[in-house]
Amino acid sequence: LTVLFPAIPAVNFIFSLSVFFCVCVFSCKTMILLYLSSDIITVCVCVSRLRSAYPHSNYSTNAGFVWSPSVGHDELHQALGVSMKVTIISEHFREPLTFTCDGSSTVDLLIYQTLCYAQDDLDHVNVDDYLLKSVVEKLTAAILDLVELYCSTFNANFHTTLQSRSCMAPIQEAGLVTNLLSFNVYAAHRIPITWATSYEGFFLSCSLTHGGVELCAPQHTSKQAISKYLFHLVVWDQRVCFPVPINQLPRETQLTVTLHASLLPPPGGGEEKGKQWRSIEALGWAIYITLPSSVPQVDFPTSSFEVVFSTPPPADFCPQYEFSRLDTTSQTQLQNVLKLTADDKRLLWEKRAYYQTESVALPLVLASAPCWQWACLPEIYALLRQWACLVHLDALGLLHASFPDQELRRTAVQWMDSISDTELLDYLPQLVQALKYECYLDSSLVRFLLRRAIGDIRIAHYLFWLLKDNLQDSQFSARYQHLLAALLCCVGRALRDEFDRQCWLVSILTKVAQKVRDASPSSRQVSRGESLEEMKQYFSINSCCRLPLNPALLVTGINIQSCSFFNSNAVPLKLSFQNLDPLGENINVIFKSGDDLRQDMLTLQMIRIMNKIWIQEGLDMRMVIFKCFSTGRGRGMVEMIPHADTLRKIQVEHGVTGSFKDRTLADWLQKHNPTDEQYDKAVENFIYSCAGCCVATYILGICDRHNDNIMLKTSGHMFHIDFGKFLGHAQMFGNIKRDRAPFVFTSDMAYVINGGDKPSSRFHDFVDLCCEAYNLIRKHTHLFLNLLGLMLSCGIPELSDLDDLKYVCDALRPNESEADATMYFTRLIESSLCSVATKLNFFFHNLAQMKFASSEDRLTLSFAPRVYTARSDGLIKNLFICRHIRTASTSKGYAFVVRVEREGQLEVQLVQRTFEEFQELHSKLGLVFPSSKLPSFPSRLVIGRSRGEATADRRKDELNGYVWHLIHAAPEVAQVSPDKAHPGELWWSSGKELGEIKLSISYKNDKLFIMVMHIRGLVSLSDGTDPDPYVKLYLLPDPMKMSKKKTKAARRTCNPTYNEMLVYDRIPRGDLDQRLIHLRVLSDGAFWENTLLGQTFIHLNRLVPGQHWVDWHQLGGAGSDSAH
Structure with missing residues (x-):
């Protein structure tokens, strides 16, 4: 795994300079110089060739799917016919002389046209005597000199038409250049103003990598402070030299330049504290530049030669032997290779001649190559040419970031060319991600995808939306924009x-x-x-x-x-x-x-590929595969499956405890399939689909499984929805995993399979199905590791490092025999069937969906007197008492903040409950369930200051234990535990509107003025009394919280008026766009802890200097991150 997926950033970037240079000189003729990135020009040529190869009139290459009309080519150097307005001020004219002339007019014509208004006789006029002519000629010469200087400095591939070059620079092969790689690091430009007051000791680190592997130790510049000339910059003017000759660098070597700095120590701190504070922080990397951004200036030395890298031919001789001829010890050692050590790599490379008939071993062998410098490439290319041709699925392994060599990637794409258009659709998301690892836009993979898109409307359709979705990737947005433009150019109007x-x-x-x-x-x-x-x-x-x-x-x-x-x-x-x-x-x-649907989309893609593998092996698992597609970050479409209900809806037909009853699913299927033939068919569909779901969800580590995201069709097909947690990232209840069973397989499912409450032969068939399906997927372990590995850079939080891939590898157990794997999965089935946690999880969801209501007042909680529904408030999935706070009520005691997490809600809600309210809950539980054993309540006698902080801290731990035992108590007791966490009883939460505040903000003379005017609609305190509100401000970024300012406190009101001015001095104008106001409204607790009433964040990029910004701003709760 560490070989195929090195622990590096998703991709490193070649440090390059790309310039758009355009100069217009008004002289004897108009000259336009245009230089675009050579990478983009090459792609444009590639697109033009592709279009010409697939004309719209050729029905053999275009069967009516795509309309591709011919494109007319504009003459790049054709005059544009631009007219310009000219105004001339002279002592010979009372008023300025204004007229228009053509853009291609010469200076001589302009002078003659001007003199027509001043003189009658133009026969003896010499235009060379006029200042305009001489000034324009000098300007033209100066600009030409500037262009020549640029061409010689940056080794540009263009030159001016007036430039005379006696001969082109001689060409030298890169393999013959023995000079050490060196360059001059001059400065870092466009430094944000805030860095000057927050950081010190700026330095650059430069590293060389190839496929994620460092080629030598990084080089560092000296530490410098920020200087200010016209703008802020950091100047080093230092030479960096790597101890590696140029001829020993692989062609795809990448130079990464990282800017570092140390945080300034807080004012007033001692010397020792300042040393502890000065931790080095990375501020930026040299990647594809997106504005605004800091720009490092790196000057490479000029050369009298044009250095080129020619692809060497393969070696003439490359030995090849049968693997069976290898000694037994080496065979066993090579077969057990998975996570390669240095010794494993050495052995694998030494014995590579014996492995050439094992096509899937090629990525491991190439990853074991000692080096990729020019001198070693003939041997590697010979091995690549002689190796057994990889099938298209195995060739995916050569498209990872660890294999940047262009010839290798070209061969991988060539092997993939045999894939059908229908099968290509299954792997299109991974190929779109692999575009990030290409060194150049014009690559074999780009041409392959564009060519296939021209020939199939389905590929063009999905490629368009995948490219459009990746436009949100800040690092690669420019690359995907170019590729999207190329696709749109190819497909036709x-x-x-x-x-x-x-x-x-x-x-x-x-x-x-x-x-x-x-x-x-x-x-x-x-x-x-x-x-x-x-x-x-x-x-x-x-x-x-x-x-x-x-x-x-x-x-x-x-x-x-x-x-x-x-x-x-x-x-x-x-x-x-x-x-x-x-x-x-x-x-x-x-x-x-x-909602981000990319994770659901990836999960369904993996399940769809599993299903195709089973079908190809003659095993139809009757899986329900529905489509889910992201149309942009945070939005997308999901296919609806008809005639299906959630397990919760089916179970609650038998009451809230339906999840503990075994006949629920069987009765529901019998109701929808009344005849014996229909019912038997539905049971058969259930057995197969249930087995497929068990295997798929286990391999992919799909968590957060409850009866609201498992569905059953009337035809008996079972399937899962909502894949918010996968690869083993389970929901936690404290330190306990919520998903404690390997996968969801409960007794009511076994009841359907067995045809009753006793095991039958059909259960044996079910176990055999599971194990057979599991072993079939294990044979394709490398495929799923390749597919998931290519998605490491896609931005899905739960698929970001090697540990996530290792989870799938551990679940598939590729080194075990089929017999061992069969025994292993059988134990998993038994463990899942015996797990009580799954039923309890289902049970709590049933509880959360029912209405808590009673006609007896004695059973109603005083702090939750109303009726709530899960439809309006959401399902509770986790409760935890996170801290205690002083209350602002007259009781002058402590309250406990309960952290509430709900299904389908990203926001975490916080509920304030007192110890007495927990006591009331316990007593009401005793009334409702007199015959049940309740967990003991921590109500020990406390003498003295029972409301002190130490007592509250101890009670927090005891109450957490009580809640935990209550949830794990008998089902009829545990069902009521979520009742104390209704969102309707929150006196504040992150999603609740908590009033508005009116501010007047202005900026003048490097001062920021904030007038706090009014607040309206504040909520009352938890005891029903009005708060004593005041406003506290911070100007972010402010890591040391030195910018705190606050108003006076108003007394007993929810609608206070302040009209107080808070002023921040020494705020530079250029700093405003990067500053943020963090405003909090609190209730003054006098001798007790202050209570948060609401907060908001206000961006200052909308503020116009010299103008007053007066507006009402919505207040949110403690978890609010909304900004105005």
Whole structure:
């Protein structure tokens, strides 16, 4: 694993200079010099060739999928016919003389035209005597000198037309250059002003890597401070020399330049404290520059030669032997190689001649190559040419970042050329990510993808949306923009118009989803109907449109009456589109805005590939594979599966304790399949699909499984949805994993399989199915490691390092025999079936969905007197008492802050509960369940200051233990434990509107003025009394919290008025765009701890100097990160 996926950033970058240079000189003729990146020019040539190879009139290469009309070529050097307005001021004219002239006019013509207004006789006029002529000639000469200086300094591949070169520079092979790699680090420009007051000791570290492996020790510059000339910059003017000759560097060697600095020590700290504070921090890397950004200036030495790297031919001789001829010890050692050590690499490279018939071993052998310098390449290329041709799936392993060599990647793409268009769609996301590892835009992989996109509309469709989704990647956005432009140029106008319609549709749906989510729960239905009216206007303009989810889905309108939304945190939309096929049903999809669907998309891709492997091996697991596609960061579409219900909905038909009953699923299937034949078929579908789900969810480590994200069709097919946790990243309850079973397999599922509560032969068949499916996937371990490894740089948080890949490798156990793996998975089935935790998890979800209501007042909690539903408030998945705080109530005691996590909600809610309220909960539980054994409540007698901090701290730990035992108590008791955490009882939370504050902000003479004017709509304290509010400000960034300012406290009001001015001095103008106001409203607790009432963050980039910015700002809770 460490060989194929080195522990490095997703990709290193070649430090290069790309210049757009354009000069216009108004002289005897107009001269335009244009220099673009050679990489982009090469791609443009590649696209032009591709288009010419697939003309729209050739039906053998274009079967009506893509319309590709010919493109007219503009003459680059053709005059543009620009007219210019000229104004001349002279002592010979009373008023300025104004006229227009053509852009190609000479200076002589301009002078003559001017003299026409001043003189009648122009026969004896000499234009050389006029200052304008001499000045323009000098300016032209100066600009030409500047261009020549640029060409010679940066070794540009262009020159001026007036430049005379007697001969071109001689060419020298890179393999013959024995000089050490060296360059001059002059300075770092465009330094943010805030760095000058926050950091010191700036220095650059320079490192050389090839495929993620460092070629030598990094080199460092000296430490320097920020200087200010015209702008802030750090000057080193220092030579950096690597102890490596140029001829020993691989062609794809990458130079990474990193800027470091140390934090300034806090003022007033001692010398020892200052030493502890000065930790080195990386501030930036030399990557594809995106503005605004700091720019390091690195000057490479000039050379009298043009150094080129020619691909060496393969070696003439490369031995090849049968693996069976190798001694037994070496065979065993090589077969057990997975995580290569240095000795393993040495052995593998020495015995490479015996491995050439094992195609899948090529990535390991190449990763063991001692070096990739020019002199070693003939031997590597000979090995590559002689190796057994890899199948297209194995060739994916050569597209990782650890293999940057261009010839190697070209060969891998050539081996992949045999893949069919349908199979290519399964691996398209990984190939799009592999584009990040290409050194150049014009690469074999780019040409391969564009060529396939021209020939198949499905590939063009999905490639478009994958490229568009990756435009949000800050490091690679420029590369993906160029590739997206190349794709749009290749596919033709008809498909470009289709993509425009799809983007318009997604934009409208995003706005609708945002409006519905922002509306109050009671008005969301009305907001949905009003917002969807815009869809009617869309379809009145566009007669039909393909859905981004699938290009085969053509829709002509939307059925607003059938549309709705789901009451989860993101409030996804349920949409019903009218099918273009008059005989077809409406197309129902879910549109999500606010959720990242890339992880769901990847998980479903892995399950789809598993299903195809099973089918190819003759094993149909009856899997339900639905489509999920991201159309941009935080939005996407999901296919809806008809005739399916969640397990929770099925189980609660038998009451809240339905998850503990074994007949629930069997009765539901019997109800929907009344005949014996139908029921037997449904049971068979259930057995196969349940086995497939068990294997797939275990291998991928899919967590957070409960009965609301497992669904069952009336036909018996079971499937999972909502893959927010995978690769073993389980939900935690304190230090306990919420998903404690290997996968979800409960007794009610076994009841369906067995046909009763006793084991039957069908259960044996189920175990055999699971083990067979598991072993079939184990044979393709390298495929799944390659696919997931290529996605390490995609930005999914739970797939970011080697540990995530190691989880899948450990789950597949590739070094074990099939017999051992069969025994292992059988134990997993037994463990899952015997796990009580899964049923308890289901049970708590059933509880969270039911209404807590009672006609007896004695059973109602005083702090939760209302009725709540999971639909409106969300499912509780975790409770933890995180701290205690002093209350501002008259009791002058302590309250405990309970951390509440809910299903489908990213925000964490905090509930304030007192010790007495926990006592009330315990006593009410005793009344409801008199015959059940309750956990003991920590109500020991405390003498003295029972409300002191030490007592509160001890009670926090005891209450955490009580809550834990309560959740793990008998089911009829544990069901009530979430009742104390209703969101309706929060007196503040991160998602609740907590009032507004009116501010007047202005900036003048390096001073920031903030007037705190009014606050309205503050919430009362937990005891119902009005707060004593005051405002506290911080000007971020402020790591030492030195910018604190606050107002006076108002007394007993929820709508205070302040009109107090808070002033910050010495704030540079250029610093405003990078500053942020952190405003908090607190209630003065007098002798006790102050209570947070609300907060907000305000960006100052909207502030116009010299003007007053007066506005109301919404206050959020403690977890609010919204900014205005």
